Amino acid sequence: MGKDRQPSVVIAGGGIGGLSAALGLARAGCRVTVLEQAEQFGEIGAGIQIGPNAFHALDYLGVGPEARAVAVYIDRLVMMDGRSGDEIAGIPVDDVFRTRFGNPYAVVHRADLHGVLLNACRASPSVMLVNRQRVVGYENTPDGAQARTQGGEIFAGDAVVGCDGVRSKIREQITGGDPLRLSGHVAYRAVLPIEDMPRDLRWNAATLWAGPKCHMVHYPLQGWKTFNLVATFVTSVENVGSNEPGTREEVLSRFGDIVPRARKLLEIPTEWRRWVLADRDPIENWTDGRVTLLGDAAHPTHQYFAQGACMAMEDAVCLADRVGNSGGDFHSAFLSYQENRIVRTYRVVLSSRMLGRFYHAEGVERRIRNSILGAKTPEEFYNGLQWLYSGTGLAA
Numbered sequence: 001m002g003k004d005r006q007p008s009v010v011i012a013g014g015g016i017g018g019l020s021a022a023l024g025l026a027r028a029g030c031r032v033t034v035l036e037q038a039e040q041f042g043e044i045g046a047g048i049q050i051g052p053n054a055f056h057a058l059d060y061l062g063v064g065p066e067a068r069a070v071a072v073y074i075d076r077l078v079m080m081d082g083r084s085g086d087e088i089a090g091i092p093v094d095d096v097f098r099t100r101f102g103n104p105y106a107v108v109h110r111a112d113l114h115g116v117l118l119n120a121c122r123a124s125p126s127v128m129l130v131n132r133q134r135v136v137g138y139e140n141t142p143d144g145a146q147a148r149t150q151g152g153e154i155f156a157g158d159a160v161v162g163c164d165g166v167r168s169k170i171r172e173q174i175t176g177g178d179p180l181r182l183s184g185h186v187a188y189r190a191v192l193p194i195e196d197m198p199r200d201l202r203w204n205a206a207t208l209w210a211g212p213k214c215h216m217v218h219y220p221l222q223g224w225k226t227f228n229l230v231a232t233f234v235t236s237v238e239n240v241g242s243n244e245p246g247t248r249e250e251v252l253s254r255f256g257d258i259v260p261r262a263r264k265l266l267e268i269p270t271e272w273r274r275w276v277l278a279d280r281d282p283i284e285n286w287t288d289g290r291v292t293l294l295g296d297a298a299h300p301t302h303q304y305f306a307q308g309a310c311m312a313m314e315d316a317v318c319l320a321d322r323v324g325n326s327g328g329d330f331h332s333a334f335l336s337y338q339e340n341r342i343v344r345t346y347r348v349v350l351s352s353r354m355l356g357r358f359y360h361a362e363g364v365e366r367r368i369r370n371s372i373l374g375a376k377t378p379e380e381f382y383n384g385l386q387w388l389y390s391g392t393g394l395a396a
Contacts, residue, residue, distance in 0.1 A: 017295025017312030018163035024320030047228030052103035082211030168297035190269035246274035
């Protein structure tokens with residue numbers, strides 16, 4: 001690659017991870033092409049939680065103020081006992097929390113955050129967005145790498161980054177096809193207009209009601225115009241569907257042991273969307289030559305730690321930093337990037353698996369969980385989260 005030529009990168013996938021990678025690589029001096037399989041760039045889903053570590057990443061990517069403008073700033077993270085209706089524990093995310101971790105904790109509609117990243121990509125002269133392009137494979141070439149689409153088109157660059165999600169075709173080629181690992185859990189999601197949210201539950205908190213083999217989460221979104229609602233439960237479903245229609249009857253049948261105050265929430269939505277939750281076991285390598293993985297393609301995780309999107313944005317920061325300091329050596333940059341990210345991201349993956357059991361505890365395990373969490377001070381909670389929320393993606 002000539003010293004005067006701008007390096008180019010092809011990104012497979014235009015979700016939060018792909019657009020974050022595009023912004024980071026553009027800041028590192030690259031010309032970026034983002035390939036998205038959908039008819040248009042956008043996001044499905046509902047609310048997500050954004051920890052301080054994600055705001056660190058958004059600041060690095062140059063969209064921190066815009067992201068803050070679409071977020072809702074909650075007062076606490078709360079766990080309730082769904083059987084008794086009692087509060088188990090609460091973590092303040094107030095000024096003390098912000099000072100400790102250098103940024104706030106917030107909740108945001110996934111589409112709003114994606115829109116912030118998309119607008120920044122559209123405004124960048126170094127980013128080209130191409131939709132209706134489903135990437136099905138890649139090839140390393142003497143001069144770089146190229147992505148191949150389902151329609152037979154070839155997009156060539158100096159490197160390729162697979163940001164194509166939990167069913168990544170780029171990952172499948174790198175690994176030879178490692179299996180999805182089903183959690184045995186299904187998440188139902190809905191968004192309620194604020195007027196439909198019971199007044200006695202309109203808390204400015206990310207609230208989790210923990211029940212036997214089930215839990216539910218709710219928090220405000222979109223300037224308090226809506227509330228996000230997620231109901232998760234253990235199931236024998238074995239497919240790996242996502243964003244499927246769900247039934248009210250199935251949700252209600254799994255939450256029979258939850259106190260009426262919380263269960264009444266599940267009776268309100270007229271439309272549910274269902275996701276069967278799956279992740280993958282950790283792998284030692286994400287990179288093949290000038291091709292690497294990012295976000296869910298590299299380390300798909302369950303939702304329980306609320307860190308999937310956050311980890312993808314951190315990945316983008318680390319990737320951009322390593323590429324920017326590589327002198328055009330993408331292979332070395334990618335190896336350095338993955339070495340930096342593997343332990344941290346897989347700690348989140350494995351911790352999320354454990355939290356699934358923690359949230360769904362029953363019998364003596366439930367009593368132990370409530371006793372341990374109920375005895376903790378805010379400072380003790382903060383100490384336990386230091387490793388996570390202080391991260392930026394740039395640690396050596």
